[in-house]
Amino acid sequence: MTSNTAKALEKTQLTLGIIALTDSAPLVIAKHLGLFQHWGLTVDLALQHSWSTLRDKLQAGLLDGAQMLAPIPLASCTGANSGNALITAFNLSMNGNGITLSKALYREVCQVSDEFEQQTPKLPLTASYLKLAIAKRKQQGLAKLTFAVVHPYSCHFYQLRDWLKSADIDIDSDIDVMVIAPVDMNAALESGDIDGFCVGNPWNAKAVRADIGVTVITSCDIWSQAPEKVLAVSERWQQQNPNTFLALLAAVQQACQWLAEPINRFEAAVILSSSEYLNEELSVVAPSLLDSCLTERGEPPRKVVAYNRFISQEANKPTLTQGYQLLEKMATAGQLNGELSQSQQHQIVKQVYRPDLYIAMQRLLAVS
């Protein structure tokens, strides 16, 4: 079934970059189930420590492909002098992020909610309580709150912005925002360097288990069905390895299909939690894969449907609309350094988003 229909592979030994996050699952599972092998590929998964370095290595050709924050390929194409554009033909995951507040900040929020409505706030938390808490802090002359996100060009940053904006909190003046790597988020929250963060799992669940934070809202509550990570390669690499690229996509598509079955989710959690990948307790890796959002220690978890989504009707096919939506978020966040004309936007989105290659992979899958 492998080689009859597939065209000759240009390259069979690949190194793919991943970051220690639950939504690296499609790549981890494809390797673990032997799906890459099935398509004639020998794949090494190389754990990286920052998104910036992951991107640089991809552009420099030190990695063949990578799990990537959805906005980064677009960001790599905006502005002048883009040497080696990053493209995507596959959405690896949707949703999956959470906003966690430090215990101290959560207590402040509970206090204002108690003063106004004589009850503890319901989750997902409306940002209006946070606004009241911010106003109270100002009155008392307390320091500005600091929130952390994982990268400037990340859905985490845009989701945090949108959540705060829903209560008219001005992200540029009412709070400070900084960037911290996912693995360092919990240490920063515990030390009091930050008051909250927006990050992917297992890092929210870990904060709750360690009783240093309360996860008050998830990305599913802020946006519906947002592409979170994409499978990125450089445009040059795809042009040099067109058949290998389709084989890679086919293997990952089959991994996503496997992940779609609830019965497989716990197995996925076991594999991900091993020392080879996340090296974290199963009790913090499993919840989000099982649609469970840990909220606060001692309180029941909240059901969040599709907390980590790896597949659904057409979910893996990248659409131009998704590209435009992300560009708009980037513009709102003031990251586009001036306006892009409509034709410039069109050009960038068409270069980065390649549904045509996804369709080619589907044809390959259909005949194998």
Place this chain on the structure above:
Amino acid sequence: MTKKQEQLTVLVIDDDMARAQSFQSALADTPYQVIHLAHTSMSLLKEVERHQPDIILIDIESPNRDTIESLATISAYNPKPVVMFSDNQMPDMVNDSIKAGVSAYITSDTRPDKAKFILDVAVARFNEFQKLRDELDQAKRKLASRKWVDQAKAILIEQQGMSEQQAYNAIRKMAMNNGQKMEDVAKNMVDMMQLMAGGKQ
């Protein structure tokens, strides 16, 4: 050297003590003063604020890289030239890297005595890039301001039957009388027209 160069502070973020030390000693008799940080994670931005370095030298494998990159992309911070320690030979991707705030690479086969030269080039390249970026910003602002003035002129031509030159003179006169920029006067005029048009509906 005839002119005395001013002191420049280099913040080195690297857990590889031996590598950091060899560069520190290579820079001993140069204008570069090294501050070395290892195993820092969370309070990195505080350290940057405290030391106000002129250059940041960071290990490419450090989880702090995204934090350092945010200096160039989150406008609340001041961008700094960043030089990267890398085990791999990074191909020439200066154009892409510099956009992300990286001005140079030091690889494992770089000799420590080249360190000063690399830092000199990095600073020069960074300053050049900042200058270009400032010029671009200025050009864009100019364009935006012309857009407002053009719109206001169009309003005056259409509603008051002025010629283009008369409209331009009228806006300039109002700006001079009020001690405002032409752009601001024009913008107010356009806003006002929109408000009135909205009120009629």
